[in-house]
Amino acid sequence: MKPQDPGALFDDLAARGVTTRFHLDRPLDAARGGASGSPTEWTVPGLAALVAEIAGALAAAGAGRARRVAIAKANHWDYDLIACAAIRTGAVPVKISGHLPAGSLRLLLRRAAPHVLVTDLDVLDRLTADGRTTEGLTEEGGTTVVLDRDGGLPPGTLRLDDLRGCPDPGPHRRADDEPLVIIHTSGTTGTPKLVCHTTRTIINGLARFETLPIPRLAVRRDDSLFNASSYAHGRTFCWTHVAPVLAPRHISIAAEDRPDRTDLLLRAHPPTVVEALPARYVRLRPLTRRLDNPFRDVRTFISTYDAVHPPVVRSYLAASGHRRALWMQGWGQTETGPLTFAFHTRRSVARSADGTTRMRELGRPVPFRTRLKVVDPLTLRRVPAGEPGLVLCRTGAIAPGYVGEPDRWDAKRHGGWWSTGDIGSVARDGAVRLLDREVDHSPGLSCLHTEDTLEERVPEALECVVLSRPDDWPLPVVVTEDGRLDPGRWHRAVRELPPLAEPVVLTWDEVPRTGTGKVRRTALLQQLTGEAATCGTGRWT
Incomplete structure (x- = not known):
């Protein structure tokens, strides 16, 4: 069906x-x-x-x-x-x-x-x-x-x-x-x-595609699905028209951001497939460290909406007892649906000698459904393969427009292409690599990659956020459980990184967030500095 x-x-x-x-x-x-x-x-x-x-x-x-x-x-x-x-x-x-x-x-x-x-x-x-x-x-x-x-x-x-x-x-x-x-x-x-x-x-364009019997990803009748999301958003509308159609044995749904209550739900119906907001993965991460962790039967973890940093992915894949546990990360937008899929295993998220991983590689465009090209943000001319620029897409699933803002929609269209507002690169083999949102991008620095590195080097960090500023060094914000950070560990963590300002340390609840748990970067910058200006133009937001 x-x-x-x-x-x-x-x-x-x-x-x-x-x-x-x-x-x-x-x-x-x-x-x-x-x-x-x-x-x-x-x-x-x-x-x-x-x-x-x-x-x-x-x-x-x-x-x-x-x-x-x-x-x-x-x-x-x-x-x-x-x-x-x-x-x-x-x-x-x-x-x-x-x-x-x-x-x-x-x-x-x-x-x-x-x-x-x-x-x-x-x-x-x-x-x-x-x-x-x-x-x-x-x-x-x-x-x-x-x-x-x-x-x-x-x-x-x-x-x-x-x-x-x-x-x-x-x-x-x-x-x-x-x-x-x-x-x-x-x-x-x-x-x-x-x-x-x-x-x-x-x-027709998004939900039906997800019901295809894709090897290793298809939902089986004996599966137990777990979903923890923001149900006001488009992803769950699509998911609601996919998950029940596949007729798994159980579907468990966590509405509240309360790890204690979610733990009870997970243990009552141990999942084999998990989909959650990146922020919910962060909040539930302590459960992975238990000997009787509730993720031991999971073979597939699914993440959309926002970047997930390598230590989080590593924790969940390690918690699974499945021999070939897989993490699937989708990249796309409300307007377009998924544009690429990346698949990570324990091996692909393992730290290399220089501390890097492949987590910022977003996979390749969805075959037969999506085309991507990268252009110079100023001239909109295509840049050579592998060079960073503004990512444009073509997909049959793109929405017809914005309600009440037709001019804003038209400004993001360029012929038959649509601007994602993301800065990234596409290699000769089609592999997509994401750097930042254009509005957040800082010359000579990928905020997203820097956040990955900091989270690798600062174990007590629940989250690291790097905010670009036009006339000053980027401002790092470190989110910890108790709002504390060891100064010595921080200075060791930023060695060999581009210059950063001294960090601001906050607790989770002190950070302004969207309904999906994403950091409202502009609001956070305004909260901390009194200024909202970034290095990007914001033209494609």
């Missing part, structure tokens, strides 16, 4: 007799009973019934053909279930991370102009903390639907529970090139962009 209409996904799986069981680290916010009273284990028929129930509620709130339904709430997989329900009504879901700052949330809602907003009281509290009302969060005459069962409601809002039991309106089918879902970019350098995908791009 290939991924089909999202509005009928779980109906189709139930009719096919898929017996996959779903396990959650906390109850779904959108289920009957809410975050405290709904079950943490689900079957496919149960999910089909839940999606139909939510679709009925959304239709009663005003969702319908070509209307938009915005979703902004606490992180959980029901982002995608609500999205499926919205699509079932004929509407276009707009997934917006509830983690975003209030100003960014309001701006994205204004651009999206939803007829229905599905949210929670925590998000509404932040949106109204400066004395504003809920007016303007939806288009005029729209409805705000609150997921919480308890607590006082702002004027003009409804509870989801009050709308349950309304007739299921769907599913409503749509043409392949009509808007299907709107999702936003990570927003590491400012307000995220809203990206509109169609059935042709995200289902």
Whole structure:
């Protein structure tokens, strides 16, 4: 079975007799009973019934053909279930991370102009903390639907529970090139962009590709999958239309960034395939050091969204008891889907004599689906193979555009090519090597490679971030568990590296992050120096 209409996904799986069981680290916010009273284990028929129930509620709130339904709430997989329900009504879901700052949330809602907003009281509290009302969060005459069962409601809002039991309106089918879902970019350098995908791009172009029986990567019926992500983003919408279709025995989903709770979920259903945010891999890394670590049965680790530094990858591959454990790293963007895949083994991430690894090699473009070229950022002329420059791509899965910012989209298009905004190189054999985002790139220094080296040399570092500055040495930020760093170890670590400023040492929670756990570099630079200027132009962000 290939991924089909999202509005009928779980109906189709139930009719096919898929017996996959779903396990959650906390109850779904959108289920009957809410975050405290709904079950943490689900079957496919149960999910089909839940999606139909939510679709009925959304239709009663005003969702319908070509209307938009915005979703902004606490992180959980029901982002995608609500999205499926919205699509079932004929509407276009707009997934917006509830983690975003209030100003960014309001701006994205204004651009999206939803007829229905599905949210929670925590998000509404932040949106109204400066004395504003809920007016303007939806288009005029729209409805705000609150997921919480308890607590006082702002004027003009409804509870989801009050709308349950309304007739299921769907599913409503749509043409392949009509808007299907709107999702936003990570927003590491400012307000995220809203990206509109169609059935042709995200289902036919991306999800169906992932269901192909690729050797060593294909999911088997006896597999146990584990996913820890930010469910407001595009990757999980695609994953939701892939993982259940492959019908593994178990799918476990961790919504919260709480290693203690995640550990219990992992031990209850030991995974064989793991996909997680880079930041979640960092947070769960201490679990790999236990003798009875919960990753011992994993044969494949999957990472997308952001760079993962070598010590983290090495820890997980070492924790697996599988003889040929594999780490798959995808590089791509919300607008394009994956562009390259790199595969790492224990051998490929082993440190060489000079302390380097192959982790910044991103593999090769996806065969028959993706083309890449590297150009000079100023002239846009192709540079010789192996030389760094701005990476452009061509792919049939590229989104049609940005919502509310058509000029910004057009500025990133160059003929039939689209600018990724990344600085990298493509060798003669097609191998891609990433240096930095263009906005972060510092002349004569790859921030990303320097971060790799520092994390290798500073074992107590949970994360190292190097921030480029136009008129000063790059500023290194070292994230540790307790906010401390041994000065002697630091000065040994930076020997033979390009000049760096003295480090700033922070704890994990002191670093501004996106919903996917990426460091908001511009915000961090502003926080530490009072200035937000970088060495890059930011033209392609």
